[in-house]
Amino acid sequence: KAGVTQTPRYLIKTRGQQVTLSCSPISGHRSVSWYQQTPGQGLQFLFEYFSETQRNKGNFPGRFSGRQFSNSRSEMNVSTLELGDSALYLCASSSLPSGRSQETQYFGPGTRLLVL
């Protein structure tokens, strides 16, 4: 079974621009979660989508948004980029939503975003 894929793998943008990142989950998985990882803050939860619905959102400004399509692929968008948005953006998929289930999340390779 193919793993989680993310595109693009690397991205360089300038302040004020916007960016869209894509994530294709493992076949059959309907839950996609997005995380931002920086050296100082560790893995921070952005949001989770399950069956095209946002289930949960982390503590990020409204510039960060996402969506999920009927084939479970997900995109996240960051508008008006700031220097502090430079990070590794990871998506993870699972067959069921997070919570008290015993579901396991599997991570994609990530998209490394550099904002200049």
Next chain:
Amino acid sequence: QKEVEQNSGPLSVPEGAIASLNCTYSDRGSQSFFWYRQYSGKSPELIMFIYSNGDKEDGRFTAQLNKASQYVSLLIRDSQPSDSATYLCAVNGRDKIIFGKGTRLHILP
């Protein structure tokens, strides 16, 4: 109180010794617990999960869970240089998985 806490390290362990990584969590209702390994520049890779109190062994790895103490640990036996990485503890909370900031492990040859 942080939801999932880990010692950031670095934890230095001689090759062949046992590495012990610890994690505490705040939500008493949490029911599933995970350990991920992350090499520098790579994404996290699941290495162990545990749901019940006690020990769970998989090869050189043993996960230990004590729900009464809200404590989960990972033991790595016969540590190898390839085990040098950051280890992330993750807890399945009420509606999302919460990650600790990770412990950097360095195996000394």
